[in-house]
Amino acid sequence: MDTLGYLGQGFGVATTPLNLITALSGTLIGTVVGLLPGLGPINGVALLIPIAFALGLPPETSLILLAAVYLGCEYGGRISSILLNIPGEASAVMTALDGHPLARQGKGGIALSISAAGSFFGGLIATIGVTIFAPLLATWAVAFGPAEYFVMMVFAIACLAGMAGNKPVKTGVAALIGLLLSCIGIDSNSGVYRFTFGGLGLSDGIQFVVLVLGLFSISEILVLLERTYYGQTALKTSGRMMFNMKEFMFIKWATLRSGVVGFFMGILPGAGATMASAVAYMSEKRIATRDNRFGDGDLRGLAAPETANSAAACGSMVPMLTLGVPGSGTTAVMLGALTLYNITPGPMLFQNQPDIVWGLIASLFIANIMLVVMNIPLIRVFTKILAVPYWALVPGIAIVTAIGVYGVHATTFDLFLMIVIGVVGYILRKFDFPLSAILLGFILGGIMEQNLRRALSISNGDLSILWSSPITWGGWALVALMVVLPIYRGWRQRRARVPLAP
Amino acid sequence: MLYQRLFLVALLVVYAVLAVATMGYQAAFSYEPVGPRAFPLLLLVLLAAGTVYLLFRPGHLAEENDETPLTPQVLVKLVLCVLALSLFAFFFERLGFIVSSFLFAIAMCRLYNGGWITSVITGLVMSLAFYVLFDRVLDVPLPLGVLSGLGS
Incomplete structure (x- = not known):
């Protein structure tokens, strides 16, 4: 089979000394970034982009670095969830539900090792999935024209809102704000400056590193400011660190199922690791009939979300590599990094630059093994990092963020822009608008408008080109499904509530 | 709830200002049927629709935002x-x-x-x-x- 040959070639790329060292440092950085509150995969990855650029790393190496950090974050997020009951990042929220009770029962060590195993299998299942599905999707996506692409982007946005659970309209508005932000700056087709209001700083548009760091680092710093009053203490891990065979057999099926669920949730644009861990947790809770202790320390309830979020992290690489549509906030940032290297992700990437694609996929396998090996013995070191107080942590994050922003263009205008974006982001966050939707909208916006205009140029302004091929029909059907889904869900909830009312 | 509505109204004002600005965006000469104006205008219309919907049904805030009120x-x-x-x-x-x-x-x-x-x-x-x-x-x-x- 072709795939195996390419994969071998990928391993050739991923096992060069430079790429191995990069993957190792990426996984280390990722774990630390994941476990620290205030830094998640999105801003962790965004901070590394200027550095990777300044160091002159070749594109495949920097992509490997970013992917290793992403995967490492999914591993690291669980540590603070389990020991502090404070998720280090959003997708580890579900891990705290059963992980923290386990730690309180004195089984912290077991909880940490079994969740590491869960993350490993999740990553492994999903990477195998990527190896199988990505080339298939890529060969199919070559047939996409501008109209098909546009419909795909509309689907990505609709999916984001439709899968968002309880606040579809807010998610939709957030995504539209992101799309609108992408219009700022010079319009490459006509040379018209849009929304710059005469200023020079915006004429080039908003740099995506500035947007990401403003939205995620600065707003997070402001959120952490509210929490300085709340005390926190890490639970000590004592006793057995390693899980035993019986415990592993107990979670075996939950892990397998959650790995598959996580992978497919990861592929869906916008659903991402946070949704995947929630869905995996909920469905395992429903499936578990035998001694169901979900909520106060069930091992399955710990393994399921951890497996799913690692699987989703890998799965979200599929739409990024094959369609150029990011599957999650973090892959949106990686997509932005690729465009800095003048590489356009999409189906052609598999033909034109197989080294990048397959090197990345192979390095996912390698990073996953590194992480599980590193995480079990080094866990005591990582728990020490949790003891870093906010007053030392936050200034550090703020300064590194500023360096990251300044490093892109070396202008202080970007620093001010970052602060403004951060404050607006903080307000939006207070009102429950999901910030990752803004980011996805921003990344998709440019390509979306280009494809729409290109499609209408082909048809000479006739809108019917947008629904003239079977692929577009399928796309619009999916869009309709995503619009109906939250309406149906709301209707069902209301109906369930009526009989309860007196 | 009140603050949220105020914020949404502020958003609507921003959309209006941007929409006025968008009206002026026209290519000097155009090679294509869709100019630089259509896409942002479409977005603004959709945004306004969504925001007006939220104005009537803002929904409840998530727990984490309710727990930490701004003192x-x-x-x-x-x-x-x-x-x-x-x-x-x-x-x-x-x-x-x-x-x-x-x-x-x-x-x-x-x-x-x-x-x-x-x-x-x-x-x-x-x-x-x-x-x-x-x-x-x-x-x-x-x-x-x-x-x-x-x-x-």
Whole structure:
């Protein structure tokens, strides 16, 4: 089979000394970034982009670095969830539900090792999935024209809102704000400056590193400011660190199922690791009939979300590599990094630059093994990092963020822009608008408008080109499904509530 | 609820201003049927529709946002934090990275309840360590500002 040959070639790329060292440092950085509150995969990855650029790393190496950090974050997020009951990042929220009770029962060590195993299998299942599905999707996506692409982007946005659970309209508005932000700056087709209001700083548009760091680092710093009053203490891990065979057999099926669920949730644009861990947790809770202790320390309830979020992290690489549509906030940032290297992700990437694609996929396998090996013995070191107080942590994050922003263009205008974006982001966050939707909208916006205009140029302004091929029909059907889904869900909830009312 | 509605109204005003601005965006000569105006205008219409919907049905805020209401103390801290960030940005090139980040780190440390002595030590260590790490080791150029006489 072709795939195996390419994969071998990928391993050739991923096992060069430079790429191995990069993957190792990426996984280390990722774990630390994941476990620290205030830094998640999105801003962790965004901070590394200027550095990777300044160091002159070749594109495949920097992509490997970013992917290793992403995967490492999914591993690291669980540590603070389990020991502090404070998720280090959003997708580890579900891990705290059963992980923290386990730690309180004195089984912290077991909880940490079994969740590491869960993350490993999740990553492994999903990477195998990527190896199988990505080339298939890529060969199919070559047939996409501008109209098909546009419909795909509309689907990505609709999916984001439709899968968002309880606040579809807010998610939709957030995504539209992101799309609108992408219009700022010079319009490459006509040379018209849009929304710059005469200023020079915006004429080039908003740099995506500035947007990401403003939205995620600065707003997070402001959120952490509210929490300085709340005390926190890490639970000590004592006793057995390693899980035993019986415990592993107990979670075996939950892990397998959650790995598959996580992978497919990861592929869906916008659903991402946070949704995947929630869905995996909920469905395992429903499936578990035998001694169901979900909520106060069930091992399955710990393994399921951890497996799913690692699987989703890998799965979200599929739409990024094959369609150029990011599957999650973090892959949106990686997509932005690729465009800095003048590489356009999409189906052609598999033909034109197989080294990048397959090197990345192979390095996912390698990073996953590194992480599980590193995480079990080094866990005591990582728990020490949790003891870093906010007053030392936050200034550090703020300064590194500023360096990251300044490093892109070396202008202080970007620093001010970052602060403004951060404050607006903080307000939006207070009102429950999901910030990752803004980011996805921003990344998709440019390509979306280009494809729409290109499609209408082909048809000479006739809108019917947008629904003239079977692929577009399928796309619009999916869009309709995503619009109906939250309406149906709301209707069902209301109906369930009526009989309860007196 | 009231604050949320006020915020949504403010958003609507922003859309209106942007929509007026969008009206002026026309290509001098056009090679394509869709100009630079259509896409942003479409977005603004959709945004306005969504925001008006939210104005009528804002929904309940998530628990985490309900649990931490903005007390005056927090609000003062938030304003101070934004002020510190802005001053940091303002002096970043004027005073150079080392001096401005030293002062900024002290301010942030104090905001997050660090003591005076620890703050000064943290500021000193961070400003020097980050300069060496990023400028010298990782090749991300940072301005030296007032210290440029010392650097080589």
